Amino acid sequence: AMTLGVVGKTRFHKKHAALNLMVQYVGTFLSALVFGLIAYAVYPNLQNIFYQNIVVAVLLFIITFSMPDEEETVDHQRARGRSLRDLVHQSSFVKRSGEFFMAYESDDEDEGEKLVVKDDENVLDKSNSARFTEKMTILQMYSDPGRGRSLVFLSLVYFAFHLVNATVLPLCGQYIGLKAPDRNTLPIFTALLLVVKFNSFVTTWALKGRLEKIGYRNALFLGCFFVAARLIAMALVASFTDNLWALGATTVLHGPGDAIMHLMKALYSHLLSRKTGRFNLNMGIVSTFETIGSALSIVVGGYLATEVGYNNTFIILAGTMILPFIFILGVDNVTLQKW
Numbered sequence: 001a002m003t004l005g006v007v008g009k010t011r012f013h014k015k016h017a018a019l020n021l022m023v024q025y026v027g028t029f030l031s032a033l034v035f036g037l038i039a040y041a042v043y044p045n046l047q048n049i050f051y052q053n054i055v056v057a058v059l060l061f062i063i064t065f066s067m068p069d070e071e072e073t074v075d076h077q078r079a080r081g082r083s084l085r086d087l088v089h090q091s092s093f094v095k096r097s098g099e100f101f102m103a104y105e106s107d108d109e110d111e112g113e114k115l116v117v118k119d120d121e122n123v124l125d126k127s128n129s130a131r132f133t134e135k136m137t138i139l140q141m142y143s144d145p146g147r148g149r150s151l152v153f154l155s156l157v158y159f160a161f162h163l164v165n166a167t168v169l170p171l172c173g174q175y176i177g178l179k180a181p182d183r184n185t186l187p188i189f190t191a192l193l194l195v196v197k198f199n200s201f202v203t204t205w206a207l208k209g210r211l212e213k214i215g216y217r218n219a220l221f222l223g224c225f226f227v228a229a230r231l232i233a234m235a236l237v238a239s240f241t242d243n244l245w246a247l248g249a250t251t252v253l254h255g256p257g258d259a260i261m262h263l264m265k266a267l268y269s270h271l272l273s274r275k276t277g278r279f280n281l282n283m284g285i286v287s288t289f290e291t292i293g294s295a296l297s298i299v300v301g302g303y304l305a306t307e308v309g310y311n312n313t314f315i316i317l318a319g320t321m322i323l324p325f326i327f328i329l330g331v332d333n334v335t336l337q338k339w
Contacts, residue, residue, distance in 0.1 A: 026201065029194060036190030037190075141278055153330030156327040159292060164297065167298050172247065172251075195255065197255065207259075219263075220264055231315075234247060265286055301313065301317070
């Protein structure tokens with residue numbers, strides 16, 4: 001939401017939502033690499049690797065306090081998903097940043113549309129008579145035939161997706177640990193994490209600015225397809241070979257699926273929240289469903305692995321991936337031009 005408030009909807013969709021995730025993946029990649037190297041060096045005293053978290057926490061505090069002044073950079077009306085009727089100011093932070101934010105255009109104008117608007121004085125530049133679309137009530141938003149249904153089904157998509165996806169990497173790590181319970185397991189699992197984050201970075205970079213051509217709903221289907229394909233591959237590998245590197249190779253399918261779904265959560269939540277002033281609320285609702293699905297996933301995955309074995313668990317999880325595919329059908333294939 002802060003990024004949306006700084007750069008506007010067009011830049012948010014074409015560049016900066018993806019850029020946020022790419023920076024996150026670089027950080028996670030480096031963290032996994034350092035954790036893996038330290039863990040290998042101090043094995044079996046693995047408790048020592050957690051001192052890295054103290055260093056990271058200190059760095060986060062420094063970075064947070066070094067951020068530009070929020071009043072200068074963030075337009076809170078756009079951050080909430082309220083659209084502009086007229087071209088307004090560009091924040092001085094964006095002006096100074098130049099080409100990094102792309103050439104300034106009438107980014108949030110809705111030209112030719114007859115909208116219900118009002119003057120809003122709570123903007124960065126008080127001298128500008130900015131005009132924003134009215135903020136919808138929650139009832140109005142969810143009563144909208146297309147928007148309301150899509151928001152509900154989008155939440156269900158992320159619940160069902162993470163009900164399956166969240167347990168996949170932990171189960172893979174546990175399976176490898178059971179097959180090779182020694183120090184040599186650490187490089188394998190570290191390599192799995194690095195492959196996931198590298199593929200996530202590349203996938204996000206490839207999607208950046210291309211989603212209008214691909215189609216937003218098609219991207220959701222694609223993300224679910226990658227995870228389903230990986231689960232099928234894991235079930236086949238675990239059933240017919242004990243080669244742990246072959247099992248780990250299926251990770252190349254995990255990164256793209258995970259990256260697509262992370263990117264689409266921000267972008268789809270925004271698209272369905274345009275002109276409502278409820279972007280933060282809707283993103284929070286979808287994230288809550290995602291978190292509940294993830295929590296249940298760990299419990300269900302652990303129970304299945306204990307009761308029916310890892311091979312059968314991978315098969316069951318692959319079959320369960322039909323649920324997010326079904327729920328995606330209830331989400332409108334929206335674009336930046338709709339609403």
